[in-house]
Amino acid sequence: MTRVLSPVAGRAIGLAGVPDPVFAQAMVGPGTAVDPVRAAGRAIAPVTGRIVKLHPHAYVVVDDEDHGVLVHLGIETVKLKGRGFALLAAEGDEVNAGEPVVAWDPVAVEAAGRSPICAVVALDADGGALTRVRADGPVHQGTELFTWV
Amino acid sequence: MRGHGGIRRAEAIVAALGGAANIVDIEPCTTRLRSEVRDAARVDEPALRAAGAIAVLRSGPVVQVVVGPQADSIACDIEDVLG
Structure with missing residues:
Protein backbone atom coordinates (compact mmCIF):
# COMPACT_ATOMS: atom_id res chain seq x y z
CA MET A 1 0.00 0.00 0.00
CA THR A 2 1.38 3.36 -1.02
CA ARG A 3 0.44 6.62 0.67
CA VAL A 4 0.79 9.44 -1.83
CA LEU A 5 1.51 12.89 -0.42
CA SER A 6 0.71 16.26 -1.91
CA PRO A 7 3.83 17.70 -3.57
CA VAL A 8 2.59 21.25 -3.01
CA ALA A 9 0.28 23.23 -0.77
CA GLY A 10 -2.98 24.45 -2.23
CA ARG A 11 -6.48 23.22 -2.91
CA ALA A 12 -7.31 19.71 -4.10
CA ILE A 13 -9.53 19.81 -7.19
CA GLY A 14 -9.52 16.24 -8.54
CA LEU A 15 -8.14 15.12 -11.88
CA ALA A 16 -11.35 16.10 -13.67
CA GLY A 17 -10.52 19.72 -12.89
CA VAL A 18 -7.25 19.64 -14.84
CA PRO A 19 -7.42 21.65 -18.09
CA ASP A 20 -5.80 18.86 -20.11
CA PRO A 21 -7.73 15.88 -21.48
CA VAL A 22 -4.93 13.37 -20.88
CA PHE A 23 -5.03 14.03 -17.15
CA ALA A 24 -8.72 14.95 -16.83
CA GLN A 25 -9.78 11.67 -18.46
CA ALA A 26 -7.20 9.68 -16.47
CA MET A 27 -5.64 8.34 -19.67
CA VAL A 28 -2.32 7.60 -17.99
CA GLY A 29 -3.81 6.71 -14.63
CA PRO A 30 -6.10 7.85 -11.83
CA GLY A 31 -5.14 10.37 -9.17
CA THR A 32 -5.98 13.91 -8.24
CA ALA A 33 -4.76 17.45 -8.76
CA VAL A 34 -3.86 20.42 -6.61
CA ASP A 35 -4.30 24.08 -7.49
CA PRO A 36 -1.17 25.38 -5.79
CA VAL A 37 -0.76 28.34 -3.48
CA ARG A 38 0.57 31.21 -5.60
CA ALA A 39 4.01 31.48 -4.07
CA ALA A 40 7.46 30.21 -5.01
CA GLY A 41 8.20 26.91 -3.35
CA ARG A 42 9.78 23.49 -3.55
CA ALA A 43 7.73 20.55 -4.76
CA ILE A 44 8.40 17.38 -2.79
CA ALA A 45 8.58 13.67 -3.53
CA PRO A 46 5.05 12.21 -3.10
CA VAL A 47 6.39 8.79 -2.07
CA THR A 48 9.66 7.24 -0.92
CA GLY A 49 11.45 5.66 -3.84
CA ARG A 50 13.62 6.27 -6.87
CA ILE A 51 13.27 9.23 -9.23
CA VAL A 52 12.99 7.42 -12.55
CA LYS A 53 12.09 10.51 -14.60
CA LEU A 54 13.01 14.06 -13.85
CA HIS A 55 12.16 17.02 -16.01
CA PRO A 56 12.08 20.59 -14.74
CA HIS A 57 8.27 20.53 -14.92
CA ALA A 58 7.50 16.90 -14.11
CA TYR A 59 8.89 13.88 -12.28
CA VAL A 60 8.09 10.26 -11.56
CA VAL A 61 9.00 8.49 -8.32
CA VAL A 62 8.68 4.68 -8.15
CA ASP A 63 8.41 3.07 -4.72
CA ASP A 64 9.43 -0.41 -3.57
CA GLU A 65 6.01 -1.77 -4.57
CA ASP A 66 6.74 -0.67 -8.15
CA HIS A 67 4.10 2.04 -7.90
CA GLY A 68 5.09 5.00 -10.11
CA VAL A 69 3.66 8.38 -9.17
CA LEU A 70 3.81 11.23 -11.66
CA VAL A 71 3.90 14.81 -10.44
CA HIS A 72 3.25 17.28 -13.26
CA LEU A 73 3.88 20.89 -12.21
CA GLY A 74 1.49 22.99 -14.25
CA ILE A 75 -0.14 22.27 -17.61
CA GLU A 76 1.71 22.54 -20.92
CA THR A 77 4.71 23.59 -18.87
CA VAL A 78 7.03 21.57 -21.13
CA LYS A 79 6.78 24.64 -23.37
CA LEU A 80 8.55 26.74 -20.74
CA LYS A 81 11.72 24.72 -21.45
CA GLY A 82 12.64 24.69 -17.78
CA ARG A 83 12.44 28.45 -17.28
CA GLY A 84 11.41 29.18 -13.71
CA PHE A 85 12.18 25.64 -12.53
CA ALA A 86 15.30 24.37 -10.75
CA LEU A 87 16.15 20.74 -10.10
CA LEU A 88 16.98 19.90 -6.48
CA ALA A 89 17.63 16.20 -7.14
CA ALA A 90 18.85 14.04 -10.01
CA GLU A 91 17.26 11.30 -12.07
CA GLY A 92 18.10 7.99 -10.43
CA ASP A 93 18.26 9.45 -6.91
CA GLU A 94 16.61 7.64 -4.03
CA VAL A 95 14.39 10.08 -2.14
CA ASN A 96 12.24 9.99 0.95
CA ALA A 97 8.64 11.14 0.73
CA GLY A 98 8.67 14.84 1.56
CA GLU A 99 12.14 15.60 0.21
CA PRO A 100 12.27 18.55 -2.22
CA VAL A 101 12.69 17.62 -5.88
CA VAL A 102 12.03 20.79 -7.92
CA ALA A 103 11.98 24.48 -7.00
CA TRP A 104 9.38 26.41 -8.98
CA ASP A 105 7.10 29.42 -8.90
CA PRO A 106 3.39 29.01 -9.76
CA VAL A 107 3.15 32.80 -10.12
CA ALA A 108 5.77 32.76 -12.89
CA VAL A 109 4.05 29.81 -14.60
CA GLU A 110 0.77 31.71 -14.59
CA ALA A 111 2.51 34.88 -15.82
CA ALA A 112 3.85 32.81 -18.73
CA GLY A 113 0.27 31.97 -19.69
CA ARG A 114 0.12 28.40 -18.31
CA SER A 115 -2.06 26.86 -15.64
CA PRO A 116 0.00 26.02 -12.52
CA ILE A 117 -2.36 23.18 -11.54
CA CYS A 118 -0.37 20.11 -10.44
CA ALA A 119 -1.56 16.67 -11.50
CA VAL A 120 -0.57 13.75 -9.24
CA VAL A 121 -1.12 10.50 -11.10
CA ALA A 122 -0.85 6.82 -10.14
CA LEU A 123 0.69 5.68 -13.42
CA ASP A 124 -1.01 2.69 -15.03
CA ALA A 125 -3.09 2.02 -11.90
CA ASP A 126 -6.63 0.68 -12.17
CA GLY A 127 -9.26 3.20 -11.12
CA GLY A 128 -10.28 0.98 -8.24
CA ALA A 129 -6.74 0.77 -6.88
CA LEU A 130 -6.97 4.18 -5.20
CA THR A 131 -8.79 4.85 -1.97
CA ARG A 132 -9.39 7.95 0.10
CA VAL A 133 -8.76 10.19 -2.90
CA ARG A 134 -8.79 13.82 -1.86
CA ALA A 135 -10.54 15.78 -4.60
CA ASP A 136 -11.50 18.97 -2.79
CA GLY A 137 -10.55 21.20 0.08
CA PRO A 138 -7.29 22.76 1.20
CA VAL A 139 -4.16 20.62 1.44
CA HIS A 140 -0.79 21.26 2.99
CA GLN A 141 2.39 20.11 1.38
CA GLY A 142 2.73 16.51 2.56
CA THR A 143 -0.99 15.97 3.15
CA GLU A 144 -2.04 12.49 1.99
CA LEU A 145 -3.80 12.79 -1.40
CA PHE A 146 -4.69 9.12 -1.87
CA THR A 147 -3.74 5.59 -0.95
CA TRP A 148 -2.72 3.16 -3.69
CA VAL A 149 -3.48 -0.45 -2.79
CA MET B 1 12.69 -1.01 -23.18
CA ARG B 2 15.02 -0.20 -26.07
CA GLY B 3 15.86 -2.87 -28.57
CA ALA B 10 9.09 3.64 -33.21
CA GLU B 11 9.01 2.83 -36.93
CA ALA B 12 5.29 2.10 -36.70
CA ILE B 13 4.63 5.42 -34.95
CA VAL B 14 6.69 7.35 -37.51
CA ALA B 15 4.81 5.63 -40.35
CA ALA B 16 1.45 6.35 -38.70
CA LEU B 17 2.38 10.03 -38.42
CA GLY B 18 2.74 10.11 -42.20
CA GLY B 19 6.40 9.16 -42.42
CA ALA B 20 9.60 10.96 -41.49
CA ALA B 21 9.10 13.65 -44.14
CA ASN B 22 5.73 14.56 -42.62
CA ILE B 23 7.13 15.09 -39.11
CA VAL B 24 8.22 18.66 -38.37
CA ASP B 25 8.95 18.08 -34.71
CA ILE B 26 8.45 15.40 -32.09
CA GLU B 27 9.26 15.58 -28.39
CA PRO B 28 8.38 13.50 -25.34
CA CYS B 29 6.54 14.93 -22.36
CA THR B 30 6.59 12.27 -19.64
CA THR B 31 3.52 10.34 -20.81
CA ARG B 32 2.98 11.53 -24.38
CA LEU B 33 4.71 12.38 -27.62
CA ARG B 34 3.97 15.84 -28.91
CA SER B 35 4.43 15.98 -32.62
CA GLU B 36 3.89 18.61 -35.23
CA VAL B 37 3.19 17.37 -38.74
CA ARG B 38 3.10 19.03 -42.15
CA ASP B 39 -0.09 17.32 -43.32
CA ALA B 40 -2.46 16.24 -40.55
CA ALA B 41 -4.58 14.32 -43.07
CA ARG B 42 -1.79 11.78 -43.40
CA VAL B 43 -1.93 10.83 -39.71
CA ASP B 44 -3.32 7.32 -39.28
CA GLU B 45 -4.98 7.15 -35.85
CA PRO B 46 -5.87 3.43 -35.93
CA ALA B 47 -2.23 2.68 -36.79
CA LEU B 48 -1.05 4.83 -33.87
CA ARG B 49 -3.34 2.88 -31.56
CA ALA B 50 -2.09 -0.39 -33.02
CA ALA B 51 1.45 0.81 -32.23
CA GLY B 52 0.48 1.21 -28.57
CA ALA B 53 -1.07 4.67 -28.30
CA ILE B 54 -3.63 4.94 -25.48
CA ALA B 55 -5.15 7.99 -27.14
CA VAL B 56 -4.46 10.48 -29.91
CA LEU B 57 -5.26 14.16 -29.42
CA ARG B 58 -5.28 16.37 -32.50
CA SER B 59 -5.32 20.11 -32.82
CA GLY B 60 -4.48 21.19 -36.37
CA PRO B 61 -0.87 20.23 -37.13
CA VAL B 62 -0.21 19.28 -33.49
CA VAL B 63 -0.76 15.60 -32.77
CA GLN B 64 -0.29 14.31 -29.22
CA VAL B 65 0.21 10.58 -29.01
CA VAL B 66 -0.51 9.40 -25.46
CA VAL B 67 1.71 6.37 -24.82
CA GLY B 68 2.17 6.32 -21.04
CA PRO B 69 5.38 6.53 -19.05
CA GLN B 70 7.49 4.97 -21.82
CA ALA B 71 7.22 8.22 -23.81
CA ASP B 72 10.85 9.19 -23.26
CA SER B 73 12.31 5.86 -24.38
CA ILE B 74 9.96 5.74 -27.37
CA ALA B 75 11.11 9.25 -28.33
CA CYS B 76 14.74 8.08 -28.17
CA ASP B 77 13.89 5.19 -30.49
CA ILE B 78 12.08 7.57 -32.84
CA GLU B 79 15.16 9.81 -32.94
CA ASP B 80 17.16 6.74 -33.96
CA VAL B 81 14.62 5.94 -36.67
CA LEU B 82 14.56 9.51 -37.96
CA GLY B 83 18.36 9.62 -37.92
Whole structure:
Protein backbone atom coordinates (compact mmCIF):
# COMPACT_ATOMS: atom_id res chain seq x y z
CA MET A 1 0.00 0.00 0.00
CA THR A 2 1.38 3.36 -1.02
CA ARG A 3 0.44 6.62 0.67
CA VAL A 4 0.79 9.44 -1.83
CA LEU A 5 1.51 12.89 -0.42
CA SER A 6 0.71 16.26 -1.91
CA PRO A 7 3.83 17.70 -3.57
CA VAL A 8 2.59 21.25 -3.01
CA ALA A 9 0.28 23.23 -0.77
CA GLY A 10 -2.98 24.45 -2.23
CA ARG A 11 -6.48 23.22 -2.91
CA ALA A 12 -7.31 19.71 -4.10
CA ILE A 13 -9.53 19.81 -7.19
CA GLY A 14 -9.52 16.24 -8.54
CA LEU A 15 -8.14 15.12 -11.88
CA ALA A 16 -11.35 16.10 -13.67
CA GLY A 17 -10.52 19.72 -12.89
CA VAL A 18 -7.25 19.64 -14.84
CA PRO A 19 -7.42 21.65 -18.09
CA ASP A 20 -5.80 18.86 -20.11
CA PRO A 21 -7.73 15.88 -21.48
CA VAL A 22 -4.93 13.37 -20.88
CA PHE A 23 -5.03 14.03 -17.15
CA ALA A 24 -8.72 14.95 -16.83
CA GLN A 25 -9.78 11.67 -18.46
CA ALA A 26 -7.20 9.68 -16.47
CA MET A 27 -5.64 8.34 -19.67
CA VAL A 28 -2.32 7.60 -17.99
CA GLY A 29 -3.81 6.71 -14.63
CA PRO A 30 -6.10 7.85 -11.83
CA GLY A 31 -5.14 10.37 -9.17
CA THR A 32 -5.98 13.91 -8.24
CA ALA A 33 -4.76 17.45 -8.76
CA VAL A 34 -3.86 20.42 -6.61
CA ASP A 35 -4.30 24.08 -7.49
CA PRO A 36 -1.17 25.38 -5.79
CA VAL A 37 -0.76 28.34 -3.48
CA ARG A 38 0.57 31.21 -5.60
CA ALA A 39 4.01 31.48 -4.07
CA ALA A 40 7.46 30.21 -5.01
CA GLY A 41 8.20 26.91 -3.35
CA ARG A 42 9.78 23.49 -3.55
CA ALA A 43 7.73 20.55 -4.76
CA ILE A 44 8.40 17.38 -2.79
CA ALA A 45 8.58 13.67 -3.53
CA PRO A 46 5.05 12.21 -3.10
CA VAL A 47 6.39 8.79 -2.07
CA THR A 48 9.66 7.24 -0.92
CA GLY A 49 11.45 5.66 -3.84
CA ARG A 50 13.62 6.27 -6.87
CA ILE A 51 13.27 9.23 -9.23
CA VAL A 52 12.99 7.42 -12.55
CA LYS A 53 12.09 10.51 -14.60
CA LEU A 54 13.01 14.06 -13.85
CA HIS A 55 12.16 17.02 -16.01
CA PRO A 56 12.08 20.59 -14.74
CA HIS A 57 8.27 20.53 -14.92
CA ALA A 58 7.50 16.90 -14.11
CA TYR A 59 8.89 13.88 -12.28
CA VAL A 60 8.09 10.26 -11.56
CA VAL A 61 9.00 8.49 -8.32
CA VAL A 62 8.68 4.68 -8.15
CA ASP A 63 8.41 3.07 -4.72
CA ASP A 64 9.43 -0.41 -3.57
CA GLU A 65 6.01 -1.77 -4.57
CA ASP A 66 6.74 -0.67 -8.15
CA HIS A 67 4.10 2.04 -7.90
CA GLY A 68 5.09 5.00 -10.11
CA VAL A 69 3.66 8.38 -9.17
CA LEU A 70 3.81 11.23 -11.66
CA VAL A 71 3.90 14.81 -10.44
CA HIS A 72 3.25 17.28 -13.26
CA LEU A 73 3.88 20.89 -12.21
CA GLY A 74 1.49 22.99 -14.25
CA ILE A 75 -0.14 22.27 -17.61
CA GLU A 76 1.71 22.54 -20.92
CA THR A 77 4.71 23.59 -18.87
CA VAL A 78 7.03 21.57 -21.13
CA LYS A 79 6.78 24.64 -23.37
CA LEU A 80 8.55 26.74 -20.74
CA LYS A 81 11.72 24.72 -21.45
CA GLY A 82 12.64 24.69 -17.78
CA ARG A 83 12.44 28.45 -17.28
CA GLY A 84 11.41 29.18 -13.71
CA PHE A 85 12.18 25.64 -12.53
CA ALA A 86 15.30 24.37 -10.75
CA LEU A 87 16.15 20.74 -10.10
CA LEU A 88 16.98 19.90 -6.48
CA ALA A 89 17.63 16.20 -7.14
CA ALA A 90 18.85 14.04 -10.01
CA GLU A 91 17.26 11.30 -12.07
CA GLY A 92 18.10 7.99 -10.43
CA ASP A 93 18.26 9.45 -6.91
CA GLU A 94 16.61 7.64 -4.03
CA VAL A 95 14.39 10.08 -2.14
CA ASN A 96 12.24 9.99 0.95
CA ALA A 97 8.64 11.14 0.73
CA GLY A 98 8.67 14.84 1.56
CA GLU A 99 12.14 15.60 0.21
CA PRO A 100 12.27 18.55 -2.22
CA VAL A 101 12.69 17.62 -5.88
CA VAL A 102 12.03 20.79 -7.92
CA ALA A 103 11.98 24.48 -7.00
CA TRP A 104 9.38 26.41 -8.98
CA ASP A 105 7.10 29.42 -8.90
CA PRO A 106 3.39 29.01 -9.76
CA VAL A 107 3.15 32.80 -10.12
CA ALA A 108 5.77 32.76 -12.89
CA VAL A 109 4.05 29.81 -14.60
CA GLU A 110 0.77 31.71 -14.59
CA ALA A 111 2.51 34.88 -15.82
CA ALA A 112 3.85 32.81 -18.73
CA GLY A 113 0.27 31.97 -19.69
CA ARG A 114 0.12 28.40 -18.31
CA SER A 115 -2.06 26.86 -15.64
CA PRO A 116 0.00 26.02 -12.52
CA ILE A 117 -2.36 23.18 -11.54
CA CYS A 118 -0.37 20.11 -10.44
CA ALA A 119 -1.56 16.67 -11.50
CA VAL A 120 -0.57 13.75 -9.24
CA VAL A 121 -1.12 10.50 -11.10
CA ALA A 122 -0.85 6.82 -10.14
CA LEU A 123 0.69 5.68 -13.42
CA ASP A 124 -1.01 2.69 -15.03
CA ALA A 125 -3.09 2.02 -11.90
CA ASP A 126 -6.63 0.68 -12.17
CA GLY A 127 -9.26 3.20 -11.12
CA GLY A 128 -10.28 0.98 -8.24
CA ALA A 129 -6.74 0.77 -6.88
CA LEU A 130 -6.97 4.18 -5.20
CA THR A 131 -8.79 4.85 -1.97
CA ARG A 132 -9.39 7.95 0.10
CA VAL A 133 -8.76 10.19 -2.90
CA ARG A 134 -8.79 13.82 -1.86
CA ALA A 135 -10.54 15.78 -4.60
CA ASP A 136 -11.50 18.97 -2.79
CA GLY A 137 -10.55 21.20 0.08
CA PRO A 138 -7.29 22.76 1.20
CA VAL A 139 -4.16 20.62 1.44
CA HIS A 140 -0.79 21.26 2.99
CA GLN A 141 2.39 20.11 1.38
CA GLY A 142 2.73 16.51 2.56
CA THR A 143 -0.99 15.97 3.15
CA GLU A 144 -2.04 12.49 1.99
CA LEU A 145 -3.80 12.79 -1.40
CA PHE A 146 -4.69 9.12 -1.87
CA THR A 147 -3.74 5.59 -0.95
CA TRP A 148 -2.72 3.16 -3.69
CA VAL A 149 -3.48 -0.45 -2.79
CA MET B 1 12.69 -1.01 -23.18
CA ARG B 2 15.02 -0.20 -26.07
CA GLY B 3 15.86 -2.87 -28.57
CA HIS B 4 14.41 -4.33 -31.73
CA GLY B 5 10.84 -4.28 -30.38
CA GLY B 6 11.25 -0.65 -29.41
CA ILE B 7 12.63 0.27 -32.82
CA ARG B 8 9.76 -1.54 -34.55
CA ARG B 9 7.28 0.39 -32.44
CA ALA B 10 9.09 3.64 -33.21
CA GLU B 11 9.01 2.83 -36.93
CA ALA B 12 5.29 2.10 -36.70
CA ILE B 13 4.63 5.42 -34.95
CA VAL B 14 6.69 7.35 -37.51
CA ALA B 15 4.81 5.63 -40.35
CA ALA B 16 1.45 6.35 -38.70
CA LEU B 17 2.38 10.03 -38.42
CA GLY B 18 2.74 10.11 -42.20
CA GLY B 19 6.40 9.16 -42.42
CA ALA B 20 9.60 10.96 -41.49
CA ALA B 21 9.10 13.65 -44.14
CA ASN B 22 5.73 14.56 -42.62
CA ILE B 23 7.13 15.09 -39.11
CA VAL B 24 8.22 18.66 -38.37
CA ASP B 25 8.95 18.08 -34.71
CA ILE B 26 8.45 15.40 -32.09
CA GLU B 27 9.26 15.58 -28.39
CA PRO B 28 8.38 13.50 -25.34
CA CYS B 29 6.54 14.93 -22.36
CA THR B 30 6.59 12.27 -19.64
CA THR B 31 3.52 10.34 -20.81
CA ARG B 32 2.98 11.53 -24.38
CA LEU B 33 4.71 12.38 -27.62
CA ARG B 34 3.97 15.84 -28.91
CA SER B 35 4.43 15.98 -32.62
CA GLU B 36 3.89 18.61 -35.23
CA VAL B 37 3.19 17.37 -38.74
CA ARG B 38 3.10 19.03 -42.15
CA ASP B 39 -0.09 17.32 -43.32
CA ALA B 40 -2.46 16.24 -40.55
CA ALA B 41 -4.58 14.32 -43.07
CA ARG B 42 -1.79 11.78 -43.40
CA VAL B 43 -1.93 10.83 -39.71
CA ASP B 44 -3.32 7.32 -39.28
CA GLU B 45 -4.98 7.15 -35.85
CA PRO B 46 -5.87 3.43 -35.93
CA ALA B 47 -2.23 2.68 -36.79
CA LEU B 48 -1.05 4.83 -33.87
CA ARG B 49 -3.34 2.88 -31.56
CA ALA B 50 -2.09 -0.39 -33.02
CA ALA B 51 1.45 0.81 -32.23
CA GLY B 52 0.48 1.21 -28.57
CA ALA B 53 -1.07 4.67 -28.30
CA ILE B 54 -3.63 4.94 -25.48
CA ALA B 55 -5.15 7.99 -27.14
CA VAL B 56 -4.46 10.48 -29.91
CA LEU B 57 -5.26 14.16 -29.42
CA ARG B 58 -5.28 16.37 -32.50
CA SER B 59 -5.32 20.11 -32.82
CA GLY B 60 -4.48 21.19 -36.37
CA PRO B 61 -0.87 20.23 -37.13
CA VAL B 62 -0.21 19.28 -33.49
CA VAL B 63 -0.76 15.60 -32.77
CA GLN B 64 -0.29 14.31 -29.22
CA VAL B 65 0.21 10.58 -29.01
CA VAL B 66 -0.51 9.40 -25.46
CA VAL B 67 1.71 6.37 -24.82
CA GLY B 68 2.17 6.32 -21.04
CA PRO B 69 5.38 6.53 -19.05
CA GLN B 70 7.49 4.97 -21.82
CA ALA B 71 7.22 8.22 -23.81
CA ASP B 72 10.85 9.19 -23.26
CA SER B 73 12.31 5.86 -24.38
CA ILE B 74 9.96 5.74 -27.37
CA ALA B 75 11.11 9.25 -28.33
CA CYS B 76 14.74 8.08 -28.17
CA ASP B 77 13.89 5.19 -30.49
CA ILE B 78 12.08 7.57 -32.84
CA GLU B 79 15.16 9.81 -32.94
CA ASP B 80 17.16 6.74 -33.96
CA VAL B 81 14.62 5.94 -36.67
CA LEU B 82 14.56 9.51 -37.96
CA GLY B 83 18.36 9.62 -37.92
